[in-house]
Amino acid sequence: QKEVEQNSGPLSVPEGAIASLNCTYSDRGSQSFFWYRQYSGKSPELIMFIYSNGDKEDGRFTAQLNKASQYVSLLIRDSQPSDSATYLCAAREYGNKLVFGAGTILRVKS
């Protein structure tokens, strides 16, 4: 069974700090990885995707991928209370299917 593991949290950070969210995956064949943000009671919305080793930056968000360690992370700089949500990590597998982690709850305190 292919798995994506995330620490459930909650991860609490003060406003303006950097939030670091981590994810590991079991399938070495996975090539594409996605971070979704989900507010309570709402559907997931895509934040970042990354396909290559290294860092990918988009505004306050940076995704990092290390395929050798099977590790994906999401950094949120200058965290805001509006960033408080559950962050879902997903790995794409054969057939264009996604395997999701259970999500990490992030709380940004003002």
Added chain:
Amino acid sequence: DGGITQSPKYLFRKEGQNVTLSCEQNLNHDAMYWYRQDPGQGLRLIYYSQIVNDFQKGDIAEGYSVSREKKESFPLTVTSAQKNPTAFYLCASTGTGDQPQHFGDGTRLSIL
């Protein structure tokens, strides 16, 4: 506006009843997916379809059925065989290549 429309937003099922959740997209996406989310858990794949008139079971297909008669539509039926249907149901779609999946607003199903 282009997007994925799920209806209804809330649905209640009686014992022994089949209910159908609607998912329509106007993004011209080939692939469509149904996921189930239980409280505090990630998304689990129920069924997916990569082309019209073809679909495959996901990890938790038992008690569910789908059809894909049109590219735009991928309805999910929760049958009476699904003994624990209470969950948040999410429909997603994606285009060709390595594009990410995008989600509809979801349908919350409860048992009466």
